[in-house]
Amino acid sequence: MVLRSLKGSLCLLFLWFATTIAIDIHGRVEWNDVCSNATELGRAKAILDSGSEYAGSITASGDFTIFDVPSGTYLLSIITHDYTFDKLRIDVHNPADAQTVEVRPYIEGTPLHPPSTVILPYPIKVSAKGKFAYFSPPDSFNLITMLSNPMTMMMVFGGIMMLATPYMMKNLDPEALEEMKKEQAKVAGVQKAIASGDFKGGISAIMAAADEATAATVAKTPQKSGKSKKSKR
Amino acid sequence: MRFLPLLFLIHALGCWAIHESDVGTVDWHKKLVGIPLYKSPATAPRFASVDDRNVILTASANNVLAALDAKDGTVAWRYVFDPEDRIAGFYQNGNTVVTLSGPGGAIARGLDIKTGVLTFERRLHANSEGLLVDPNDLGKGIAIGTTSQDVYTLTNGHTVTRLDKSTGKPSWTWSGQDQSSLTLFTKLLTTTDTVYVIGVSSSFASYTLHVVSLSSSTGQVLADSEIPSSIVNASADLFAFVHSGSAFAAWLENGNARSLLLSPTLKNKQAQTLSKQSFEELLDVGLSDLGLFVGKGSRGSTVINLGDNASLGSTIGSSDASAIYAGFHADGKPHIAKSFWSTSTEKYILEVNALDASAPTILPLEHADVAHFTLHVASSGEPQVFLTTESGTVQLYTGTQVQWSREESLATTTLAEFVELPEQISAEADAKGESFTHRLLRHAVQAKDFPRYFSSFVRRFITGSYASATSAATAAADGKLSRDAFGFRQVIVTASHVGGKVFGIDSSNGDILWSRALGAGVTPSKIFTIKAVSDGVDPEVVIVTEKRSEEARDTVVFHLNALTGEDVAGSGTTIVRGQGSDAFLLDYGSKFIIILDDLQRVHFYPDNDESRRAFTDNHSKLSLPSLASKNGHTVIFGSHFAFNEDAGEHPVAYRTWELPLPKDERVQTIDRAHRGPVASLGKVLGDRTTLYKYLNPRLFIAYTVTASKSLCGLYLVDSAKGTVVYQVQLPANNGACNIQATLSENWLVYHYYESEVPSSDVHRTKGYRVVTVELYEGQGPDDKTESSDMSSFDKAATDVFAFEESYIFPHAISALAPTSTKFGISGKDLIVATKNHKIQSFPRRLLNPRRPHRKPTSQEAEEGLFQYDPIIYDDPKRVISHTYEVANVQKIVTAPALLESTSMVFAFGLDMFLTRVAPSGTFDVLSENFNKAQLVLTVSGLIAAIMFTRPMVQRKRLREKWYM
Known part of the structure; x- marks a missing residue:
């Protein structure tokens, strides 16, 4: 598709190279008992690292796509208001090949090296781990x-x-x-x-x-x- | 097991949390959307109906797309876009709102019109390929397929993509000549099987119309044609519309309206010209589906039909350059509304015309500064008008009545100041010299309240319902502005960027007490409380503004009564002709403001002998840091003051030092410390030695950027001689420096993103960090230099050592501030606005830089230190904004209440949020858990026991006496 759009335009061929050394990372928020649909989840984003360059919104179906990610090691976090998600480590080795994207569990605060030996399937699947309880129950007289x-x-x-x-x-x-x-x-x-x-x-x-x-x-x-x-x- | 330390920690820090019942009494939240972007038709507000419910869709200057409920003006939903992802336009497609945003229209999104839930997100090109144009909507467009309901997007001025209506999956893309070509496409039209891309090609003095027709199923070019024409302004003078199934292009050429019927082959190049009348401007009022436009000419405005047979329609109104138009049609019946100053009624009115013989509906308007409005006419014929004013008020008129009104300029607030209210007694007190009879009468009148007082006393005694730190700060019964028992009720004076609008907001419930527009072109830069309640008068605030007019930029000062918003001294005093560089509040017994002009001369406000004398007596001790431009970049310098013969009556500030920085390090900004009362000068350690706090009152924070090394600098500088007390270089996050820092007493906290992980050698980890630094005097414990009173020229002034510790922080943040209390005795918590729309508090104990990296010794435990853990846990119980989504907070202001334990926290940016926090617990009021019933029950139980046992004891004693 990209090829066709740029057919016959030599100067944009460079651009084509520029876009192909990056990959679109696909993932999905699996609904569970904690969070069962997109309305409950509210506005949510999947971000790599600080999210200033690579981020994708979570759609009604739970799918998300982070566009044009070059090779490197990233931490994926799901940013929501009310739910907690686990962080994942994403390694993009060869942006031309989606099969080489590695997904690993990551525990906050631990060093990135050595990487976890557990490899999770790609496309990424994440689900809500818990819902924040903001209120403490009132003390009543009994x-x-x-x-x-x-x-x-x-x-x-x-x-x-x-x-x-x-x-x-x-x-x-x-x-x-x-x-x-x-x-x-x-x-x-x-x-x-x-x-x-x-x-x-x-x-x-x-x-x-x-x-x-x-x-x-x-x-x-x-x-x-x-x-x-x-x-x- | 991982969370075991967390549990211990929560226990150690005490369980301070919000109860669900406190929601809405201790806090309030104003959900705002921002001022509508009305300048472009692609983002202007419009009516939409969802399941018999009418909403108004609007994109705002705060980069929010929102649906406002037409019934009551509440926000049905909103979608907050990221700052770098500017909205270029939104279009309704059935139950979906399709948006284009980002540079060149890089991202297309679909949002459910009922809930605002994202249905698809599709990137059309990389951000770096985006074509930046002004206005932002130029070269972008969306058209909806007539039969398939598929979405066609025009992005970057040359690319057309067909997207699936529900998944956003592209089926074909067509790209015109590359960006370097001279053609820019601006409009997109769809008919049954053809897509027309309409744009302009630049020629010598003007633009020529350029049209390309594409097959809607394959995206193949059917024809490509230039139409002989001459268009001056491509964004304002070119229109495209579909009228009864045929596509048209219309434009203004030499004052003549021309239109051209487009066919797939583009053979027809003969545009029809409406030559009877010449226009200055052609307006698309939303009736282009009917081929109707409004032509504004020198002699008046006319409705013209540019459809099949170009013709003049009815004439509406006389010559009125300021008139604003909007149109609406349902079932082919057009309505046109026009707002103008009516000379007959001397009022600003809005006239809704049905373009037939029927009499127009007239709406008298509240505001004269109408900037834009949108019209909707119900099937009953009742018009609804959604109106935006220049100063950011949005209103909905139904019929001739205002149904609701929202103050959206609050979303552009840049300054806020808490002002204490006077006590009720002082508000009621009569003149001192009242006569005996007068007092007697007053007491007699007041005695009517006695039964109420008595009954409430009895009730209070029995039920034990005392005012607590979490009770609502209720208004006085007489409706006068007065403070409550604990000083939770204050006035927050805020100043908005747009229209120089100033608001007085009641801190107890968020109601707007008063509002004022300081005038067009006024930008507030500083706000100061110049007189407080303790001065025995109504509190007064001074707002220093920059007023821009065509000829000049002046520094104007507005002096307002904080309770009413009325002017205290004239309506705006011009202090400096020309741009002022900075303003400071000085307090030497009496408060006054000094303003420096660009020649570094000092101007006073109020300009009287008292403030001049106070300044003359104290100026030698004064040193102020400022930013100035030098050789094209900003430098930080410090000023002292002198009285100079040449400057006449104005003292002059002269530079004494300039912060020396490496060659490519650039100054970003400076930030002054949070000043507050200091309760203790030192910290007593477990071994009975004391660490004396470094309390230099002249410290300020400076932020710098070194782009070449991708580093961000943070400095603590003494303003008297520019000594750097503490400095650190931090990694930039993708070249951007976004360090958030705050300094209070001797405690510096800063937050940044640590991304410096070499890709080949991943040993460390990435993430947000918060670093906490405490500065102490001398070289170690028990070393006292009395830094708080010391001169900067003392040798010991920089004799300082620091404890620092870094923690992994769970969130990206947009603002942070420490709490502030009346006497500074309570602990200080760190209040943080996170980027996932929460306000959260982090206890100081958690951020103590002296936390040991092992099990604490008994001495350390005595100090309240516990073992270091690199992670700061995200404790939901400390989210003080709980379920509220407080979006895009730019600043947090904290202020003391009358209770030492409690601090008020006010956050603003897009939304406004206020709550109270008690960092050390509410130790000075009866605890929430205090149970009067339990106490009364226990006491009465004991009394009963005594009554029961007393005769027994007496009997026993008597018996003992007999048988001893």
């Missing part, structure tokens, strides 16, 4: 979420326990009660010693406590004491 908040639950539980313990104590076995009181006294002793800064006394109190459960609480106390010391400073 009694259930408020009550399921651990702080609220703790508070409510504390309140109930406060009311319920006297009755529970009443129903408790007197011996068990005695045991519990002892234990409480031990813990209180340790806590008191630490609070007053008397570590030796605290440690001896801990040593004295033979009970395993008490020992478990002690494991945490040195850390706590260190912190309290730092904060005092």
Whole structure:
């Protein structure tokens, strides 16, 4: 077609050479669940590199053509407002032969060399990877979420326990009660010693406590004491 | 896994995002199309109907093709063309709009008329082969096949291509003699099986008509003929039309209208001449299908028929050179409309004439500066007129009423300034010396509002609906212009390039409060707020303009009240006879403007003793950078001021330094830093040392181009003595330098395209980069030189070191700006207008140049630094323009609100967009998440618990007392 138009015109023969050392790159946006048609996609362009020289618009059918691309290595990106697409690396080796156009996946920010070993088919096929979600859901008041908040639950539980313990104590076995009181006294002793800064006394109190459960609480106390010391400073 | 760091990051930066409910309350978006390109019939607005819905198709000076809904004037769709792809014309072909654009008409596109979706895109020749002509539509054309509906294009003045109507696939191409020949084809006509290409060949003093007929099925030349004729202006005096199936060429020759019936063999060379009357101008008013034209002569305008039998039609109107015509026909019934100054009614009117005995419809017009209009007559006989004025207003008249109106000159805005509004109290306050009875009465009157106040107080107390940072900035109840609680409501004064139109825009909703046309030939160059609300008066702005008239170019200053747009001091004061070179706002207690003329003399505005005294006292410290032309290219120089005997009353600026540049490096432009309050002078590091910011107030950015090496330069220069503080050379993108940069405090950010990848050795990668630079005093931490107060002549003035880091940026951008807040305490975000029509914010923490290239130490973590990642992720939650398509932004202006946390962002170019951002979160207002109901519920729950337990505790105590 190009030939015919320039028939008989010698000076334009150069022009013909100029146009044949470039190739038209064809591609297609495949519709998927993320983006199912051109109206949804909106205005979109396929660009090579910065798009200042080689670019093509995406038509209603999803096809695009980037005209007159000379040999070289390019990054193809699809520019849209609302959708994300993967970038592709396009190598044009011999503009006279469309079979030599190589398409490879490309991950943003990685060096172009060495090229990926995966070769994708040409003509290019791309599809939307995701749709941008610009809005964050509003925080609304909900009694259930408020009550399921651990702080609220703790508070409510504390309140109930406060009311319920006297009755529970009443129903408790007197011996068990005695045991519990002892234990409480031990813990209180340790806590008191630490609070007053008397570590030796605290440690001896801990040593004295033979009970395993008490020992478990002690494991945490040195850390706590260190912190309290730092904060005092 | 790849996105794991991103998730961490989002978490680290706090989840600040827009809620869907905030849309339209915190932001607004004006979708504009630009002023119609009415000068050429190929791009002029026209009516089209789509499924019983009328739209107006228009191509605009902003390079947009748009369909406006005739019902309400909203944009049904628009297609924004790239800047280098100028629209040459558009044509309706059934349900498709076919466009030709680019140099020489390089690209043909088909757009769906209902949705604006692209149906095909076809390149007809390479951009570099494009023939550049003036006017842009010359040598390009589209004709639609009568039976096939296929598209025939004429491009580059010599190539005809037949394209398939739906796919745009070419079936044949015919090229006339090459571009170097003397024939330029300008018109294309189609009949059933012949395509006529009509053009002109240059001869000695004028042009000769040249016609080629082609077979529409094969594109073969049937005949090629020159018709003896003499045409002076090929673009204005030559017409081609198809009338009842036959093709005609018509032209104006020596004041006579001539027309020629074309046949495929082109045997007929005898043109018929309408010799009864001579015309100065022949107009195609859109009735050429009927063979009707309007001939404008010295004695009046006449409708003439250049079809089968050239004849004179009815005479319309007397001699009126300024009259504008438009025509419309439906079912063969022509209408012609004409706009003119009616001396009888002393009004600008539009007369619609049905070319028969019936009385014309008269429309009184609002605007006197009508530039163009398009006519449509409904089947009921009711005329619709789409009108464009010189100052960029477009209006639709239905019957005699204005149905809607759009201010399209907003799309050419070049300057914008935020102006604070006065408080409501000060707006209401009475004179100070009011008497007791008067005050009593005033209070009594105001007491009528008490029940409303009380009910709203109770409601507010119960529901907890407080004003928050995301509530709408509502107007005062009395409709007066006053600010809201947080200062979100301000006036944005904008100045447009076209017609010198100035607008006052309400920043709360985008409504136009007032508009003014400064006059024809006025180009605004600078805008300054000379008096603010804090001065105790209505805020005032000064617009420095260049006024071009036939004889001269003067610098004229307009001083306006920002609330009303009224003149404060006369309507335009001419400051400089001749071209002014630059203008600056100085603030030494009182604000005034100095304007330099081309002899570097200083002119004052307002020119009074106060500003002269302030200038005399302070001029020795003043140093201003300017651009000037030297040996045919631009240089940057710095000026100081002196009082010179010869210059009389004007102080003179004299050059003290000139930025020395390598031989082929050219200055592009300069950009002054964003000035704002500085809250802290240093940055305390994790190890308790301090980095002191380099806060030289005289720094400015200079951009340069080195075409021979394909490099772009960026310099930070001190304006006092031209010292280069920071410089960088960046690769040009295909020879074009399009670096976007901004400097605020000690923080420089620039954005460019990195394309420098040698094709043989592809080691690196290409893409957009953003580089962030922070400048600090001295040689390292704890080195303090007090740069903010230092003289430029101090030795330590250039004692500076920089942290810099480069990141891969996800977008091409067209503008960028840092946020600005009232006291500068809040963090600064970078606001960016991307080329995919979004406004996006990027947090400063992400762009910190000190981000470590390893896992941060605890000291670094304490400073809020996190590990370097070369990629800046495209976080959709930070797209502050969300679903809006804010197209072709040229500039972003940020302004503080009364809330320290919040900054207003205003972007303009084609569209206008305004929103609020809080870079550090809205720490100074009750959080959006604050839940009053929850608080009230918890408190009342506790009260109930106390009431419940109190008797129990009392009982227990009593018991304890008894049994102790």
